[in-house]
Amino acid sequence: METCEDNKGMNEPLLNTPSKLQGGLRTLPFILANEGFERAAFYGLEPNMIVYLMGNYGLEMATGSNILFLWAAATNFTPILGAFLADSYVGRFPMIAFGSIFSLLGTMLLWSTTMIPGATPYKFESVANTNPSPTPFQLILLFSSFGLMSIGTGGIRSSTLAFGADQIARNGVDENAKPNCVGLLESFFNWYYFSVSISVLFGLTCVVYIQDHAGWQAGFGVPTLLMLLSVVSFFLASSFYVKVKPPKASLLTGFAQVIVASWRNRHYEFPSELNVDKVYHVVKGSTLEFPSEKLRSLNKACIVMDPRQDLTPDEMVVDPWRLCTIDQVEDFKSIINLIPLWSTGIMMGVHANTTSFRVLQAFSMDRHILTPTFEIPPGSFGTFGLITLMFWLILYERVIIPMASKVMGKPVRLHVMTRMGIGLLLSFACLLVSGIVESIRRDMATKGEILEDKTSSTVPMSALWLVPQVCLFCLAEAFSAIAQIELFYSEFPKSMSSIASNLQGLGMGIASLFASLIITVVDCVTKKFGKESWVSSDINKGHYDYYYWILAGLSLLNYIYFLFCSKAYEQGKRDLQDTKGISDA
Incomplete structure (x- = not known):
C-alpha cells in the first residue's frame, strides 16, 4: 500500500532553484533549433519515401503506403507517450536528449541503406523484368530506421514546448509556478510555430529537391546532417538549462486516487457547516481551505470523516486511495473543465x-x-x-x-x-x-x-x-x-x-x-x-x-x-x- 510519503512529491518543488546563469531567453534558440532541425529532416524524408520504397525495395504502391501509414501513426502516438513519461518519471531534458539521439540513429540507419551493398533488393538501374523481393534482413533494417525515428520524434516533440516554457519560468520554484509574463509565454509559442514553419518549408522544398536531383545518398545524407545539428545545438546549452524534476508520485496517479476516493466515499454526507480544520483535508501551505462547488461529488474525496483513522499524528494521509487533498481535487476539476474546450x-x-x-x-x-x-x-x-x-x-x-x-x-x-x-x-x-x-x-x-x-x-x-x-x-x-x-x-x-x-x-x-x-x-x-x-x-x-x-x-x-x-x-x-x-x- 502506498504510504503518505508517496504524495509528498506532489507538493515538493518541481524546479531546482535556478542560478542567475540558468534559463532565460538565451536558451530558447538552442531548444527551437533542436526541434527545427528535426522537423526539417522528417518532412524532407516523408514526401519521397513512397518513391524510395517502390524504386529501391520493389514494393507495390499499396504495400508501401501501408508501411508509411503505420510509420505516421507511430510518429503521432509516441509524443503522447513521451509526454507522460517526461512528466511522470524521466523529466523533459533527458526525454529530449534521448529523442534527439534516437532520431539521429534512425536517420543514419536509413542513410546507410543507400550505401551498404545488399541493404536494398535493387536500384532504379536494375535490369528490367527482375523484381526481387526484399529479404527479412533488408526489411528489418528499414523498419528499424523508421522505429528509431518515431521513438526519437516522440522524445523531442513531446517536451520541447514545455521545456522551453520552463526556461521562461526560471524564477518559479513551486509546482504551480507559471511564467511571470503571459505575453512572453505567448511570444514563445508564436516563435515556436514560426521556427517549425520555416523548418517544414525547408524540408518540403530544399531537401526534396536534393533527393530529386542529386540521388538518395545525398538526399538522405542531408536529413542525417540536420539531425546531427539538432543534437549538437541542444547539448551546447545543456549547462544553462533549468531542468525540471518529475514528481516522486505521478500526478496521473493522484487523479486516479481522486476518482477512487470519491467513489469509495460516495455515501458520505456533505457537512452542513464548513469547518475546514476538521472536515476537509488541507495540505500544509495550500491556499485552499475548502473545495469549489463545481463537480461537487468529487469533493467527497477530501472529506475527513475520522481524523484518528484517516490521518497520522503529523496529519499525513494514511490511505491516499480513500482520502485526498483539496489541491488534488481542484487540479483534477481544472482538467475536466478543460476537456470541452479541448474538444x-x-x-x-x-x-x-x-x-x-x-x-x-x-x-x-x-x-x-x-x-x-x-x-x-x-x-x-x-x-x-x-x-x-x-x-x-x-x-x-x-x-x-x-x-x-x-x-x-x-x-x-x-x-x-x-x-x-x-x-x-x-x-x-x-x-x-x-x-x-x-x-x-x-x-x-x-x-x-x-x-x-x-x-x-x-x-x-x-x-x-x-x-x-x-x-x-x-x-x-x-x-x-x-x-x-x-x-x-x-x-x-x-x-x-x-x-x-x-x-x-x-x-x-x-x-x-x-x-x-x-x-x-x-x-x-x-x-x-x-x-x-x-x-x-x-x-x-x-x-x-x-x-x-x-x-x-x-x-x-x-x-x-x-x-x-x-x-x-x-x-x-x-x-x-x-x-x-x-x-x-
Whole structure:
C-alpha cells in the first residue's frame, strides 16, 4: 500500500532553484533549433519515401503506403507517450536528449541503406523484368530506421514546448509556478510555430529537391546532417538549462486516487457547516481551505470523516486511495473543465484532412505561373499557407502588439479565448471559400469546357484561386492552435506541462478518425440508388463543393459550441477564484 510519503512529491518543488546563469531567453534558440532541425529532416524524408520504397525495395504502391501509414501513426502516438513519461518519471531534458539521439540513429540507419551493398533488393538501374523481393534482413533494417525515428520524434516533440516554457519560468520554484509574463509565454509559442514553419518549408522544398536531383545518398545524407545539428545545438546549452524534476508520485496517479476516493466515499454526507480544520483535508501551505462547488461529488474525496483513522499524528494521509487533498481535487476539476474546450479544436483537425482534395483540384486547374513553362506542383500549394503563417506571426509580434500597447499605454495581448474564437471563425470562412471555388471550378468543368471522362484535362481557371483558402486555414491555425496550447500549458498543473503541450496532437489524431467517419457516411449516403458519390474519384462528377459546405455547417455549430464552453469555463474559473478569496479571508 502506498504510504503518505508517496504524495509528498506532489507538493515538493518541481524546479531546482535556478542560478542567475540558468534559463532565460538565451536558451530558447538552442531548444527551437533542436526541434527545427528535426522537423526539417522528417518532412524532407516523408514526401519521397513512397518513391524510395517502390524504386529501391520493389514494393507495390499499396504495400508501401501501408508501411508509411503505420510509420505516421507511430510518429503521432509516441509524443503522447513521451509526454507522460517526461512528466511522470524521466523529466523533459533527458526525454529530449534521448529523442534527439534516437532520431539521429534512425536517420543514419536509413542513410546507410543507400550505401551498404545488399541493404536494398535493387536500384532504379536494375535490369528490367527482375523484381526481387526484399529479404527479412533488408526489411528489418528499414523498419528499424523508421522505429528509431518515431521513438526519437516522440522524445523531442513531446517536451520541447514545455521545456522551453520552463526556461521562461526560471524564477518559479513551486509546482504551480507559471511564467511571470503571459505575453512572453505567448511570444514563445508564436516563435515556436514560426521556427517549425520555416523548418517544414525547408524540408518540403530544399531537401526534396536534393533527393530529386542529386540521388538518395545525398538526399538522405542531408536529413542525417540536420539531425546531427539538432543534437549538437541542444547539448551546447545543456549547462544553462533549468531542468525540471518529475514528481516522486505521478500526478496521473493522484487523479486516479481522486476518482477512487470519491467513489469509495460516495455515501458520505456533505457537512452542513464548513469547518475546514476538521472536515476537509488541507495540505500544509495550500491556499485552499475548502473545495469549489463545481463537480461537487468529487469533493467527497477530501472529506475527513475520522481524523484518528484517516490521518497520522503529523496529519499525513494514511490511505491516499480513500482520502485526498483539496489541491488534488481542484487540479483534477481544472482538467475536466478543460476537456470541452479541448474538444472544440477537433473540428479544425477535420478541416486539415481536406488537403488531399486541394491536390485533386489543383491537378485539374491551370497551375502555370509567371511563365508558360513553369507549373506549381499540386502538392506545393501549402507553401503559400506556411509563408502566410510566418508573415502573420512577425506582423502580430513586431507591429500589431507593440502599436496597440503604445496606443493603450499598457501591455496589450489578445485574450486566449478571443484568439481561439477567431481561429474557429476563420476555419468556417475558409470552408465557405473552398466550397465556392470548387463550385465555380466544377461548373466550368461540366459546361462543355471539359469532355466527360477526361478528368486529366485542365479547367481554364487559375489554380491560384486555391491560395486564399490555404492562407485562411493557416491563419486559423495561427490563432486557434497556438492559443489552445497556451491555454493548456497555463491551466494544467505544472507537472503535466508536457502532456498539456501535446493535447492538440491527440485531438488531431481523433480528428483523423472523425474525418474518416464523415467522408464514409457522405460517400455511402450520396451514392445510393446508383447516383454518383459527392466524393467520387472523378472530381468533375462528384460534388466536393457540397462536402465543403457540410464541413462549414459543422464548423459553425462547433463555433457555437465553443461559445458555450468558453462561457462555462470562465464561470468555473471565477467560482474557483471566489473560493480562494473566501479561504484567504
